[in-house]
Amino acid sequence: MIEVIRLSKQFGPKLAVDNISFSVAKGEVLGFLGPNGAGKSTTMRMITGFIPPTRGTVTVGGHDIQKAPIQAKAKIGYLPENAPLYSDMTVESFLRFTAELRGITGAAQKSAVNKAIEICFLEKVARQSLDTLSKGFRHRTCLAQSIVHDPEVLILDEPTDGLDPNQKQEVRNLIRRLGATKTVIFSTHILEEVEAVCSRAIIIDQGKVVADGTPDELKRRASRAGAVKVRIRGLAGSGILSELEKLPHAVSVETIESGDSLFVGRVFPKKSAIDGTLAGEIYQFAAGRQLQLQELAVDEGRLDEMFREITVQVRS
Amino acid sequence: MKNIWVVFKREVQAYFLTPLAYVFIFIFLILSMSLCFVFGRFLEGEDASLDYTFFQFHPWLFMVLGPAIGMRLWSEENREGTIELLLTMPISTWQAIIGKFLAACLVLVSALAMTFPVILTVNYLGDPDGGKIFSGYLGSLLVGSASIALTCLVSAFTRSQVICLVVSVVLCFFLVLIGSPQLLEFLRNIPATGLLETLRLAALEIADGFSLMSHGGRLFGGVLRLDTAVFFAAFISFCLYATSVVIRSKRA
Numbered sequence: 263m264i265e266v267i268r269l270s271k272q273f274g275p276k277l278a279v280d281n282i283s284f285s286v287a288k289g290e291v292l293g294f295l296g297p298n299g300a301g302k303s304t305t306m307r308m309i310t311g312f313i314p315p316t317r318g319t320v321t322v323g324g325h326d327i328q329k330a331p332i333q334a335k336a337k338i339g340y341l342p343e344n345a346p347l348y349s350d351m352t353v354e355s356f357l358r359f360t361a362e363l364r365g366i367t368g369a370a371q372k373s374a375v376n377k378a379i380e381i382c383f384l385e386k387v388a389r390q391s392l393d394t395l396s397k398g399f400r401h402r403t404c405l406a407q408s409i410v411h412d413p414e415v416l417i418l419d420e421p422t423d424g425l426d427p428n429q430k431q432e433v434r435n436l437i438r439r440l441g442a443t444k445t446v447i448f449s450t451h452i453l454e455e456v457e458a459v460c461s462r463a464i465i466i467d468q469g470k471v472v473a474d475g476t477p478d479e480l481k482r483r484a485s486r487a488g489a490v491k492v493r494i495r496g497l498a499g500s501g502i503l504s505e506l507e508k509l510p511h512a513v514s515v516e517t518i519e520s521g522d523s524l525f526v527g528r529v530f531p532k533k534s535a536i537d538g539t540l541a542g543e544i545y546q547f548a549a550g551r552q553l554q555l556q557e558l559a560v561d562e563g564r565l566d567e568m569f570r571e572i573t574v575q576v577r578s
Numbered sequence: 579m580k581n582i583w584v585v586f587k588r589e590v591q592a593y594f595l596t597p598l599a600y601v602f603i604f605i606f607l608i609l610s611m612s613l614c615f616v617f618g619r620f621l622e623g624e625d626a627s628l629d630y631t632f633f634q635f636h637p638w639l640f641m642v643l644g645p646a647i648g649m650r651l652w653s654e655e656n657r658e659g660t661i662e663l664l665l666t667m668p669i670s671t672w673q674a675i676i677g678k679f680l681a682a683c684l685v686l687v688s689a690l691a692m693t694f695p696v697i698l699t700v701n702y703l704g705d706p707d708g709g710k711i712f713s714g715y716l717g718s719l720l721v722g723s724a725s726i727a728l729t730c731l732v733s734a735f736t737r738s739q740v741i742c743l744v745v746s747v748v749l750c751f752f753l754v755l756i757g758s759p760q761l762l763e764f765l766r767n768i769p770a771t772g773l774l775e776t777l778r779l780a781a782l783e784i785a786d787g788f789s790l791m792s793h794g795g796r797l798f799g800g801v802l803r804l805d806t807a808v809f810f811a812a813f814i815s816f817c818l819y820a821t822s823v824v825i826r827s828k829r830a
């Protein structure tokens with residue numbers, strides 16, 4: 263549905279987006295992650311046709327955003343960063359205006375606007391002037407604008423920014439629901455959100471894609487992913503440590519606590535054994551030596567850890 | 579066409595649902611009427627024509643009031659970031675520009691329409707030339723829209739309405755001034771020979787050719803000429819086209 267091919271954007275001397283390529287299919291929810299200034303918003307602005315790329319192409323639903331902007335833009339619903347609004351309008355008149363720009367008129371317009379108001383929980387403020395709304399309501403109004411024409415493609419730049427916890431949850435549910443039948447790209451700094459709603463995530467740093475995969479795949483990239491945390495009693499810590507290091511699938515062992523008859527630590531597996539093999543070996547070892555295995559936990563890997571490792575790695 | 583209409587409607591609402599348009603119309607009426615009755619010696623005039631008593635002041639008023647209406651057109655979009663919404667809608671940039679421009683012109687038209695008491699008065703006092711009054715209004719409208727078009731262009735450069743206002747007023751002032759009868763008279767009377775003479779003639783030509791005042795003045799006097807029409811059409815289209823170029827290149 264969305265094809266981004268070798269996209270670059272140069273702002274003066276600064277290369278904000280550097281040769282990014284990816285594609286998003288229908289029914290996919292793609293999360294955009296990356297540190298501040300990574301180039302997420304710039305990429306989204308190029309996809310929506312707001313800024314022209316320095317190099318590269320974007321096609322949305324088969325239409326090149328540069329060559330056939332009207333057709334491509336008609337397929338997109340876009341929530342810009344900071345949710346800009348015409349503050350001299352009311353929520354309702356603003357939504358009517360955007361619906362009309364999308365070519366929705368008459369009775370269809372009325373029902374489209376009402377539906378968007380309902381989905382974004384704006385009933386209470388529908389007739390209120392936009393410049394008197396609180397930040398969260400402004401954000402939701404702009405979100406309503408992006409879905410009013412039931413677009414095939416949704417581009418949402420930090421859709422949950424400034425929302426209260428309940429609303430964050432509602433918006434996540436909304437994205438997940440819409441994602442089933444549409445193509446969604448959204449950016450966020452909240453990593454739990456990625457796990458909760460994305461079918462795929464891309465991490466951008468300094469304008470480049472540094473990781474691309476499902477949230478589970480990405481989690482497994484964390485250095486601790488697959489590591490087995492153990493707590494074993496019954497032998498001197500140093501003895502347990504040397505035995506653990508000898509296990510066939512262990513690479514290294516990190517000590518957390520070591521005592522007369524206690525060892526607490528983390529055993530890191532070989533690349534080939536990030537499934538349960540290592541945990542099995544540890545269990546066998548402990549059982550064979552009649553040691554007391556008090557804790558045995560395989561680390562799933564954490565997104566925040568992976569995120570930090572990947573984005574710091576690029577820096578250095 | 580439909581998209582122009584949608585943008586136009588929104589902008590008209592922005593003008594008329596806020597005090598903006600009313601303040602503008604009120605100020606224009608106060609100033610144009612008082613200039614007409616006080617300085618134009620309207621009531622003492624011998625003939626029932628309006629060109630020197632009424633329309634002649636309009637370029638000077640629009641020099642400030644045109645920028646006052648037009649200053650929000652794009653600078654507001656730039657400041658609020660709504661330009662990102664507008665330009666990611668399935669409409670073209672020129673449709674947005676024309677819709678906005680026409681909305682600002684509607685404020686101008688309303689202001690001119692509200693000067694109807696002047697027409698009633700001349701009709702009461704004498705027997706005015708209807709065609710001349712029409713061409714006077716046309717001239718006034720064209721001078722006003724030209725200043726709005728120029729302001730539209732300036733507003734695309736900045737996110738500050740104040741900067742836009744100041745710059746546009748200066749530009750409009752210049753464009754009105756170079757065609758004022760006093761300046762043209764001055765240019766005509768400089769004694770010069772040789773190269774200076776050519777320069778003087780060129781300056782005169784340019785001043786007369788580019789001034790909103792000279793072209794407007796012809797219409798105020800009831801003279802409808804093709805070059806006047808061409809001038810205003812070219813001036814306004816150039817400003818609006820340049821606006822689209824600026825809007826596009828600002829994002830590149």
Ligand SMILES: Nc1ncnc2c1ncn2[C@@H]1O[C@H](COP(=O)(O)OP(=O)(O)OP(=O)(O)O)[C@@H](O)[C@H]1O
Nearest residue numbers: 273276278296297298299300301302303304305343
């Ligand atoms: N119009 C512009 N002119 C010059 N530089 C720009 C412009 N827009 C963005 N940049 C630069 O491009 C880089 C990427 O910015 P961008 O807004 O895409 O980051 P981001 O990933 O969205 O960050 P954040 O998480 O803070 O929203 C930044 O270094 C920014 O300073």
Ligand SMILES: [Mg+2]
Nearest residue numbers: 302303304343
């Ligand atoms: Mg951003």
